Amino acid sequence: MNNPTNGSPAGSLASLGNVHFIGVGGVGMSAVARIMVARGVPVSGSDAKDLPVMADLSAQGARIAVGYSAANLGDARTVVAGSAIRDDNPELAAAREAGLPVLHRSEALAATMGEDTVVTIAGTHGKSTTTSMVTVLLQGAGLDPSFAIGANVPALGVNAASGTSDIFVAEADESDGSFLNYRPRIAVVTNVEADHLDHYGTAEAVYESFDRFTALLPAGGLLVACADDAGARALAERTRSRGNTRVLLYGTSEDADVLLHDDGPGSVAVSIPEGRFSLALQVPGRHNALNAAAAFAVALELGVDPAAAAAALGGFSGAARRFELKGEARGVRVFDDYAHHPTEVRAALTAARSVAAGHKVHVLFQPHLFSRTREFAREFAAALDLADTALVLDIYPAREDPIPGVTSQLITGHMAGGGRLAAAGEAVALIADAAREGDIVLTAGAGDVTAYGPRIVEALRG
Structure with a gap:
């Protein structure tokens, strides 16, 4: 579900009453919850997993639950639902049945701005x-x-x-x-x-x-x-x-x-x-x-x-997943970047070139969304060709169902000699084997490719 809001205006912060966040562990949701707590709003929240930020919110006074249940709503007068929350979520269903306003994260944040x-x-x-x-x-x-x-x-x-x-x-x-x-x-x-x-x-x-x-x-x-x-x-x-x-x-x-x-x-x-x-x-x-x-x-x-x-x-030393250094081993520095659009990939690889100072750049890229891959396959290929080695993982689907005929091969089919598909099980070893002292390794994409950076560092150490 892309937008859970029922169209109700957010109103002023005071008018929201007790606010319950469904999916409170998300980076954007937790941000709004944190500000509301600091501004004196009674806040509760839940998420499917027990994430570190939830302990922070609890320590600040929010009532936090792990797992979804209609009972978690408590005495909430307003509900904020994350964009990944589906219509059959028991808390969202209960909120709508009770006629509670259901806000998009941005509507809740706008209310805090006063x-x-x-x-x-x-x-x-x-x-x-x-x-x-x-x-x-x-x-x-x-x-x-x-x-x-x-x-x-x-x-x-x-x-x-x-x-x-x-x-x-x-x-x-x-x-x-x-x-x-x-x-x-x-x-x-x-x-x-x-x-x-x-x-x-x-x-x-x-x-x-x-x-x-x-x-x-x-x-x-x-x-x-x-x-x-x-x-x-x-x-x-x-x-x-x-x-x-x-x-x-x-x-x-x-x-x-x-x-x-x-x-x-x-x-x-x-x-x-x-x-x-x-x-x-x-x-x-x-x-x-x-x-x-x-x-x-x-x-x-x-x-x-x-x-x-x-x-x-x-x-300013950088933001998480924005050309973030994940580690160094054997003289190879491994960075991670959220780049998931051709312009972002090009910018990240250009930055990697400036840091590599004459050494090689190796990128492990994970396309994000079938629709984006279909629309920008040629542009992704051109951007990835800036690297000396470019390995492309399968598409990270996120919120989308597969589109027939749309695979990572749409990108690699347009790439020059340094680019190829890589299965998840072989990607770490291939990148580690290609990298030499002074080289830069970049993992790029908005999906779970971020987890590969530390594994590449460990492979280099091994």
């Missing part, structure tokens, strides 16, 4: 990283924003918190259209490409949803858009033509308001009318330099001194 100054970060790629950068930057500059991020962030310790300032920074997910539930004053759009066509149907519908997103900005609100991305630039031009929203461009294009200078690791800076400011980034890749420029632009809008903003970006 009258805060809301900064939302949207885009086909880079949302979690950019949201994390904005949050780390603001904290480093002496502010204490509330935040909700779709990934764990080592520099923050958690993926969500209720801060003491009136600023709320949130990742805004376009995959199911739920980013339209927020009311931002500042909206960042990192890029706009066709994706999630299982939900939208056409590329045009994706673009139209971003138009609706920027239309949510109030008079005098600000759109921060990437000048280097054709989709984001076109969105900025359409938004500017409406006349009631300010637009700020960032990137390497000469007309960017925040001009990025990226000459490789250690040589990243931004220029604004006040001067040029060096960015001491810990994360590699042009895409991360662009994300940093976006975070810098948001900080300026919120009144942060440019020098302080630039310095604070040095505190």
Whole structure:
């Protein structure tokens, strides 16, 4: 079930009463629950498995259960259901039978924002990283924003918190259209490409949803858009033509308001009318330099001194599953990345090339969704050809049923000599055997391929 909401408005935080989360162990669900608990809302929740975050929520005062049962609803007045929760879930069925409002995660998060100054970060790629950068930057500059991020962030310790300032920074997910539930004053759009066509149907519908997103900005609100991305630039031009929203461009294009200078690791800076400011980034890749420029632009809008903003970006060490180092053995570093769109795979492999510094790059890629594989097989192949060795696992189905004729061979059939299919049982050994001292190994995809990184490190040690 993609969207469990029954269409009821979220209302104010106080109007929700006791809130029960079905699937509370999910990264996005736990983020909202954590903020609600911190803001004094009575919270309960359940999940099929006993996940570490559930113990954290319990310690904060939430009533948490393992396993699903209608009795878990207790005295809940509002229910929040995760996107993976099916209609036959006993708690969801009981909530609907009782006539309780059933909210999407984004509706519940919107209710927690209240009258805060809301900064939302949207885009086909880079949302979690950019949201994390904005949050780390603001904290480093002496502010204490509330935040909700779709990934764990080592520099923050958690993926969500209720801060003491009136600023709320949130990742805004376009995959199911739920980013339209927020009311931002500042909206960042990192890029706009066709994706999630299982939900939208056409590329045009994706673009139209971003138009609706920027239309949510109030008079005098600000759109921060990437000048280097054709989709984001076109969105900025359409938004500017409406006349009631300010637009700020960032990137390497000469007309960017925040001009990025990226000459490789250690040589990243931004220029604004006040001067040029060096960015001491810990994360590699042009895409991360662009994300940093976006975070810098948001900080300026919120009144942060440019020098302080630039310095604070040095505190960002990355987000979970975003070019995350999983280990090193025999002089081979193994990274993991959530990349599941051709543009993301290309960006991750380009970053890997810069880190490899002349050595080889080996990638183990797991396609995510049959529909995405069907739509972008050629583009995935072209991106994976950037690696010296590219092994492709079977498709991770996630929420989809198989589509006849759609397999990982659609990708490997378009690849050059370094690419081939790999069975799950042989992939670790093949990658470990190919890697030599100084090489980089990357596991990539939104499925369970993330579990292969530690196994590759162990194989290298063996």
